[in-house]
Amino acid sequence: MDVRLRRIAAKLAIVPYLPGRSHSFGEDKHRFRLGPPLPEAEVAAFEARYGVRLPREYRDFLTTLGHGGAGPYYGLLPLETWHRSVIGDLPSGHLTRPFPLEPGSRPGPEGCEELGSNPFSGAIPLVHQGCSYASLLVVTGPARGRVVDIDLDRQPPFFTSDTGFLAWYERWLDEIADGLTSAGFSSSLPGGQAALASVLRDSTDSVSRQRAALTLSRHPTLTTQTMDALAEAVRRDGHAMVRLHALGALTAPLRGPALSVLEQALDDPASEVRALAVRQLERRGERWYPRVRRALRDEHGEVREAAIGVLDRCEVLTEADVLPLADDPAAAVRAAVIVALRRLGSGHAEPGARAALDDPDLGVRHCGLGVLARARWLTGGDLAKATADPGLRERAERLARR
Template identity: 35%
Template sequence: MLKDQLNTIRQKLERAKKRDSALAVFGAYSHKYQLNAPLPVEKLHAFEREHGIVLPEGYAMFLTELGNGGAGPYYGLYALGEEQAIELDLIGEPYKPFLMGENAQSTDCEGSATDETESCPGLINIGTQGCSYEMMLVVTGEHRGKVLYINMDDGQSFMTYEEHFLNWYERWLDETIASYEDAWFGMSRGGNDLELTALYRSATDEKTRSEALQGMLKLPHLAEESVIFLIGEFRVCSGEIRRNAFRVLTKLCPSQAEGLVRVLLHSPDEEDRLTAMKCLTWYMPQEKHRFKDELLALLHHENNPESFRFLTMLLSDMGQPMLSLMVPFFTHSNSEIRQQALFKAGGAAGEEKAQVMDSFIEALEDPVMMVRLSALQALNGIQETRLLHVFEGLLQKHKTNKEYVRSNISSLLQTFVFHSLAHMEQEVPESLTQVRGLLRKQLGSL
């Protein structure tokens, strides 16, 4: 059985290489779909004796019959025991993860992000995903043979879905050949839309059903029967199941999702509305203008900062007059919304912002430091003399640049044109000692 699978993998590797001749798949430029020479069996056995282990059969056969590292997911596979981000002294100890979330786990790794290597029992490092993310093979315990992803910075890990290494590797080849989305390979359920639909129908728990739908997001397209199925599930289900069906439809069939977008935008569920706004931003940028009226109507009803952020991004991208829309939110009860409103208002032309200067000045006196900072940054491009008095008050309160108030004011003062030091001292009142001091430094450096 494993011999047959190895032969299939050998053939599929050639097909994947031809399909991705431009090396566009993530990490492919580093391995170019080339395997290293196979590992001599005696060297494999020597490694096993040295560490007191027996490697999972599929992985061992891959090394000795196909190649000792090389082509593989992400940046490819390491040669046996090489380039380890972990110590191998505990490789024979049982691997025992404990769940931290959905599929997220914490490894039993000892050490810190500052250590060159860490000790992780029952694992061998078989490749890297880049940065601090590593691919491990479980060598011992009930998960023996499975591939595990670990963030070495914090120990968070993800157990891939395939039962053993060869299935994981062959899935990578299948998805490369089929031109599936390659970002974060292995972190969603494998299979095409029909296979994932079958998994969904057979599942008895909501978690597996959600995973089946999420797995469709990697696909390049859907069969017509899958579209019909997803629309049906959207209509009869609620909560995360409905939202996952919606995500797949907006990404892969936006032409059939317009009515569904309106359903979620009018939903009393805050998470439904946020999902609709995210999907409009990510998957339906060309269609978002059709929802202008619904989005404008939501503006004064969204009190969730994340929803407000996506909402204002969409309206801004549509070319809506953001300054007039945002000013009422300068005094919103939520400080994050006040910040976002000021950020969006800051993109208006200087002459437009000057017309609502009182609102900006009021924001500069906000009790929350980050809101005051956002108000300062929103004032770029304005040369308004009365701002100098406001700046003086802020500079008196902030004698150091710990909170970046002084550096932001210094940047804003550069828009005030003074031909000379004498000109500045003539125009700026003597009482504004802090402002005059910053301007002297700027003019003195000219």
């Protein structure tokens, strides 16, 4: 048996019973058990039927360790069900056509539309991740042997960082053993904290730095050296998404000089970083409330919405905070104000929710209708207006029947 297969078999036998391991999303379905290995003749017959040769790592796994079952997300799909799996109807010759992307490439703004009518050709589904997401193994084309994640809602596919099927599968086991959370598995990099911190500091590729920060955010505890590397990325990285994910990974309490990282992030040029910094203030104590209130005047709606949410959850939000934002240009802020006024028991809540039925944004109109219904302020006139609105009609009719 290949040394990697032997190592994977040993890990699969012990990982479920390790103290401190993390829960693998979907493990209740597969219970870390593989189906029996496939006979060589059966695999060869599959290859002959579809005109392909399976990548060696995957082929050896199927014939040596097992077939279907234990694996990331809801577990490995059986080989024989690939053609009626999560991808849907597949044209003849699907597996013989090259997968249209190779590692390092991504479609442009049009996403999967640029890849033609069969954007997932040349690939076998490995696992269903839930909703519209799945992981595929490329069997034909320049990316042969690589694992790629797809969104059936036609978002662009992206390759995992793993060199092949066995590296992908073993990383899943290693991450469970190390206590990493399941969320973010597909976007993560292999390696321990020291290696990931090195990528965060030294890589010239912003995508690799993002993935390093995302992976570190999944670790249950972080070393002082790792925290320092993340803090440095928040302060100095030139890419907004790297700063965002590095800040998100800094979940441990920040004290002393390290607290300056959060203060700097509140003035970051990227609105998404400022919004996250505001949300992180929720756990920092009341001395930060004035700083959160300053964010109510931020130039970007995402930051203003975050500030409303933090002050509301901390139970320090006032009418004076939100009434100036009732006509905010950002729809999400207007919706947050409607909800907040109702929680505050404000006399402006009912007329504000009713006025929202005329808002130009459908989401705000839904919010207003929901507040009116939950507070039992809904009138026949409100229902008539909502029923006349194509975007609200179905919900209004349900409320009327109720």
